[in-house]
Amino acid sequence: MTSGTDRDASLADVGEFGLIGRISEIVAATAPGEDVLVGPGDDAAVLRVRKGHVVVSTDVMVEGRHFRRDWADAADVGARAAAQNLSDINAMGGRAQWLTVGLAAPADLPAQWALDFTRGFAEECAKVGAGLVGGDVSRADQVVVSVTAIGACTVSPVLRSGAAPGDVVAICGRQGWAAGGLAVLGRGFRSPRVLVEAYRRPEPPYDAGVVAAEAGATAMVDISDGLLAEAGHVAEASGVSIDVATASFEVPEPLLAVGQATGADPLRFILAGGDDHALLATFPADVALPDGWTRIGTVGAAPAEGAPRVTVDGASYDGPTGWSHF
């Protein structure tokens, strides 16, 4: 893919095996991931598992729904696709090691897009020492990316179901920035640039999951679909209620600016935004929160019949809480 002509080649031009061959070169040139005995190219990858437990997660991204090719370049989309799966492993208190990608795409998609996507994907994986070990490509009407991440836990995985009344709720990582960036892009703007970049290249706190698990987190989730929505998942899985205190959040200046420009309450980006992949966890009240974690609420008993699982400043919240995939 070095000549000008090659750069214009479509997937149909290079063909399935041409594409796979070029993807394999990119993968071979980046971090292979530890303990990969056989990488892409055979019927299956062969991996050496050192620990007794593995954690596995799958996420789907669809063009026009989770990304737009005119809003982010292919490497950014690749990095985001990796990030959201690496983040799921992070949220278990684990460390991702190996990923596979199922890519469906139109025949007229520039092959360079798929290669740049792969490069961005592999770069993001390399941040945690993980590698792309396999996948499949097929023709479809729109780009659909399905990523599976496999990781290892050195401590017991932290589930959604362990929160107990009296625990504190805390988050780690930027929250609301990506949602602010998405709002900016949706209005046809490109600034504040820091928010647009936050949307294009999230920076999940990849080291925070293991540290939280070791510190004694009782429940943990990554905020991919909205802070209140994810708090609701933890509350429901744990059979508790959660109250979020808005005074906990310092609304960053760029979000204030977007709020002013769009007439939206900037706090809504924080409460309902997802794509930053911050972590939300609960800790026993006597645990000193690890560095980087901020207390944002408390865990209460199961709500009364008909009462909400999640409240904001002690009251029902009637704004959007997150993202629905249908």
Next chain:
Amino acid sequence: MTSGTDRDASLADVGEFGLIGRISEIVAATAPGEDVLVGPGDDAAVLRVRKGHVVVSTDVMVEGRHFRRDWADAADVGARAAAQNLSDINAMGGRAQWLTVGLAAPADLPAQWALDFTRGFAEECAKVGAGLVGGDVSRADQVVVSVTAIGACTVSPVLRSGAAPGDVVAICGRQGWAAGGLAVLGRGFRSPRVLVEAYRRPEPPYDAGVVAAEAGATAMVDISDGLLAEAGHVAEASGVSIDVATASFEVPEPLLAVGQATGADPLRFILAGGDDHALLATFPADVALPDGWTRIGTVGAAPAEGAPRVTVDGASYDGPTGWSHF
């Protein structure tokens, strides 16, 4: 999903979490798979790995390309999606244990289709004691299914690259039946029924991979894209040539009938057909082939410059050899 009204509900009607909840019920009611500590519903599944090596494979199926909803019911499509991934693990000499599914689908897809798909998928997994442990759903313009299978090998995995000159080439399982069924459906017919059923519900020889590995197979692949195409993959990965002897094949009566009706050489279904997921392997010449395996050719030295990797009856073959995904 028991009332008539519910059966007509779309994915948009039931919503993402409604769909996931119902899928989880189906998964819980079928074989969970061994060593699943945490199944669907958290950020990741948690699995106990008993052996030191795991094998991982991902395959994509796209509506209109790999299946049509009017040619096979949802449970059949689900079974096929599982089968092609279970077969990849089989082709390594391994046994599949855990699978995840990324499902992208239009909002107006009947939710019942997704549930029946899941049921067929889980039933196929149960044939080998594997379980569905996670996944994701999202909205898209067409149905795209990406499946990842994770398995274990008790012997060294059999790669594509181990064939040596002098080895014999053998296959195990029905071959050409599904391609015949597809040709029938493509002409608007529904018989011979045995071929249409072979296309809708392949019956891969799931026990054959481990047995071949234990018997000393030097290379192995599952025939998902066409016998000659897959033989070519083995020949290229191994740096050898392969000659296939057509006299090895007994063309079954239903394929003869379809050949007569369509004017096609029925041997082409066998040489270029894929979806049966038969296994192709090479064995040292002094190995007695395990039960169910049929010798179909021989491995030779690397071909001369410009000569084909794979020949049929000692000569170049100019018919289709398999399936291209772009």
